[in-house]
Amino acid sequence: MSSAGYVLAGCRLWDGTAAATADDQALWVGPDGRVRAVGDAQQVLDDARADEARVIDLGGAVVVPGLINMHVHLSLALPGPMEAAVQGQNLAELALHMAGNGRGTLRSGITTARLVGEARGADMALRKAIRNGFVDGPRIYTAGQALCCTGGHGHGADAQEADGADGFRRATREQLRAGADLIKVCISGGIAGEHEAIDTPQLTDDEMTAVLETAHDWGRKVTAHAGPTPVIQRAIDLGLDCVEHGYELTRELTDTMAARGVSYVPTITVSRCEDFFRANGIPEWMIERALGAGPRHWESLQNAIASGVEILMGSDMPPHADYDETTATVREMEFMAEAGMSPREVMVSATSAAAGWLKAGDQVGALAPGAFADLLVLDGDPLADISALRGLHAVVQGGRAVRDDRGLVAGARA
Numbered sequence: 001m002s003s004a005g006y007v008l009a010g011c012r013l014w015d016g017t018a019a020a021t022a023d024d025q026a027l028w029v030g031p032d033g034r035v036r037a038v039g040d041a042q043q044v045l046d047d048a049r050a051d052e053a054r055v056i057d058l059g060g061a062v063v064v065p066g067l068i069n070m071h072v073h074l075s076l077a078l079p080g081p082m083e084a085a086v087q088g089q090n091l092a093e094l095a096l097h098m099a100g101n102g103r104g105t106l107r108s109g110i111t112t113a114r115l116v117g118e119a120r121g122a123d124m125a126l127r128k129a130i131r132n133g134f135v136d137g138p139r140i141y142t143a144g145q146a147l148c149c150t151g152g153h154g155h156g157a158d159a160q161e162a163d164g165a166d167g168f169r170r171a172t173r174e175q176l177r178a179g180a181d182l183i184k185v186c187i188s189g190g191i192a193g194e195h196e197a198i199d200t201p202q203l204t205d206d207e208m209t210a211v212l213e214t215a216h217d218w219g220r221k222v223t224a225h226a227g228p229t230p231v232i233q234r235a236i237d238l239g240l241d242c243v244e245h246g247y248e249l250t251r252e253l254t255d256t257m258a259a260r261g262v263s264y265v266p267t268i269t270v271s272r273c274e275d276f277f278r279a280n281g282i283p284e285w286m287i288e289r290a291l292g293a294g295p296r297h298w299e300s301l302q303n304a305i306a307s308g309v310e311i312l313m314g315s316d317m318p319p320h321a322d323y324d325e326t327t328a329t330v331r332e333m334e335f336m337a338e339a340g341m342s343p344r345e346v347m348v349s350a351t352s353a354a355a356g357w358l359k360a361g362d363q364v365g366a367l368a369p370g371a372f373a374d375l376l377v378l379d380g381d382p383l384a385d386i387s388a389l390r391g392l393h394a395v396v397q398g399g400r401a402v403r404d405d406r407g408l409v410a411g412a413r414a
Contacts, residue, residue, distance in 0.1 A: 004051035005030040005399070008375075008409070009041055011058040014383055016065040016352040016366030019344070021381045027063060028053060029373040033399030038367050058408055062381050062388070064347065065367050066111025066374035066397060068354035069138075069329055071244060071265050071314025074098040074105070074126070075118050077157045078192055081281040086119070086157075095122045101318060102126060102137030107403045108320035108327045109392050111374035112355070112364045113138040116184045116223065116244065116314075117146035117158035124179050136402055139374075141358050143184040144175040146225065147211060152202045153186035153193045153225055165210040168203075172214040181358075183215040186225040187235055190245065191270060191290045194283075198247050198293060199228035205238065212239045221357070223265070229253045236262055242357065244314070245270070247293050249300035254307035263357055264309045267316035268335045269328055271297040276317060276328075298339060305340045312357060313350035330389045343386045373399040377409060 006029055013025035015038060026044035030036040037044050045055065075098050077086035089097060098118070105113060115123050127140040147168060148159040155161050162171040172183055187203045189196030196202075215222045216239065223242035226232045229250045232243055236256060242263040243249075249257075249264075257264060271294040277287045304311055313336065317328035324331050329350075336346045355365025364372055375396045380388030395403040404410060 003031055004048065004053035005036060006054040006056055007045060007048045008056050008058055008063060009045060011061050011063045011377075012381065013038065013063045013367065014065075014347070014381075015368060016355075017348070021062060021383050025063070027367060027373070027375070029396075029399045031399075033373055035367055035369050035371050035373050037369060056409060058377060061408065062378045063367070064376050064378065064382060065351045065365055066376055066395065067109050067329065067350045068112040068114070068313070068358070068365055069105070069110045069315055069319045069350070070114045070312045070354050070357070071267050071316045072105065072110075072113040072115050072319060073117055073158060073316070074101045074113075074115060075122065075158065076318060077119075078277075078280065078282055079194065079286055080283050083157065091120055091122065094120060095125055098122050098126050099129070099135050099137065101320075102130065102140075103135070104320035105318070106136055106138050106397065107395060108329060109376050109389070109395055110138050110319045110329060111395065111397045112358075112360075113140055113319070114182070114314070114354075114358065115140060115142040116225075117143060117154060119145065119158045121178060127179075139364060139372075139397075141181040141360075142179075143182050143223070144178050144180040146184040146186055147171050147175070148186040149202045149207070151195070153188070153190045153196060159186060163207075165206040168207045169210040169214050172211050176215070176218050176220065180220065182220050183211060183222045184225065184244070185211050185222060188225070188227045188231045190225060190227060190247075191293065192286060194285060198289070199231075201228075201231050205234060208235055208238050208240075236260060242312075245297075245316075246300050246304070247271070247297045249303050251303045251307065254300075254303040254309050257304070258307040258309045261310070263312055264304050265312045265314040266297070266301045266304065266336070267314050267332070268297060268301055268339070269323065269332045270316045272335070273317055273323065273328070276321060276323065301336070301339045310353060310357075311336070311341065311345075311349050312354050313346070326390045330387075333386050333389065337386045344383050346386050347382055372397070
C-alpha cells in the first residue's frame with residue numbers, strides 16, 4: 001500500500017448518517033486503515049493525488065459502512081445436534097469453530113459484532129486474536145457469558161448460573177474481570193429452553209438490580225434476553241439499557257422504552273426461520289414454539305417502530321447463514337423494512353446507531369475522517385431498496401480488502 005494510502009473513486013456513497021446516498025464521491029483511506037477524507041470526488045482526489053495516493057475506480061458502485069450485527073453467538077448451540085457438537089468440543093476446538101464462524105461473518109459484510117453469550121472464554125481469546133491480526137473476523141464487543149438463574153435460559157450452554165443478589169453481583173463481576181464490554185442477563189424464558197415458557201419470569205428485582213448497578217458502576221451497559229411485557233417493564237424501571245427479542249411487547253411498553261431511551265434488538269428472524277431449524281435438526285418442540293411466537297413477535301416490532309424506539313439490527317441466527325437465497329443478516333434487515341422501517345432507518349440500525357450504543361461512534365458505523373475504513377461495495381443503493389445488500393461483492397475492514405469477488409478493490413489489500 002502506498003505511504004499515502006489509496007482512494008476509492010467513481011462511487012456513490014452513504015456515510016452512515018446522511019439522509020441519502022450521494023453521487024460522485026470519493027473515500028481516501030490512509031495507510032493506517034482509517035478514513036482520511038470523504039466527500040466530493042474532485043476535492044478528495046486533488047488532495048490525494050498531491051500525496052501520490054493510489055486511485056481505485058469503482059465504476060459507479062455504491063459504498064456504505066460495514067454492518068454491525070448486535071446479536072451474535074459465534075458458538076451458537078441450539079438444542080439438538082448443534083448443542084451436542086459444541087458441548088463435545090475442547091477449548092481449542094471451540095475457539096477454532098468460533099474463528100471459522102467469525103471469518104464467515106466478516107465476509108458476509110459484518111465488520112463489527114456484538115456477542116451476547118459465549119462459553120468458556122473463547123470469545124475473549126478470539127477478540128484478542130482478531131485485534132492482533134492473527135485471524136480474520138469482525139471487531140468484537142462481547143458480553144462474555146450471559147447470566148441466568150439456576151436452570152434459567154441458556155444454562156448448560158452459554159450462560160453462567162447464579163442466584164440471589166449476591167450471586168448475581170459476583171457473576172457480573174466475574175464477566176467484567178474476564179474483559180466483558182457489556183453484560184447480558186436472561187430475565188425470562190425463551191424459545192430455546194425446553195423446561196420454560198417465553199413468559200416465565202426468571203429473576204427477582206433484587207437480582208436484576210444487582211446486575212444493573214454493578215455493571216453501571218463499571219461503566220458497562222446491560223442488555224436483557226426477555227420476552228413478556230411485565231418482566232421487561234420491571235427491568236426498565238430498574239435501569240435496563242436494551243431488550244433482546246421482546247417477543248411480547250405492548251404499545252404502552254414500547255412508548256415507555258422510547259421515552260426512557262431503551263434500545264431494542266428484535267431478532268425477528270428467529271421466529272420465522274423454519275428451514276434453518278430443520279436443516280440443523282432442531283427438536284420439534286422448539287420449532288413449534290418459535291413459529292408460534294411469530295405473529296406476536298412481529299406485532300412487537302411494529303409497536304416499537306410506531307413508538308419510535310431505537311431499533312438495532314441483530315440476527316441471532318449466524319450472521320452468514322443461508323436464508324432465502326441471502327444471509328440471515330440481510331434477511332433480518334429485509335424483515336425490518338417489511339415491518340415498517342424505512343430503508344434508511346434499517347441501515348442506521350446496522351451502522352451508526354449500533355456504533356453509538358457500543359460507545360464506538362468515532363471508530364465504526366460511519367465513514368468519517370478518523371474512523372476505521374470498514375466498508376461494503378454493492379451494486380445497488382440500500383437506501384432505495386434494502387435488498388440491494390444482496391448485491392454485496394466486496395468487504396473492506398480497516399482499509400484491507402477481506403472479500404473482493406470482482407477484483408475491484410485489489411489495491412486495498414495490505
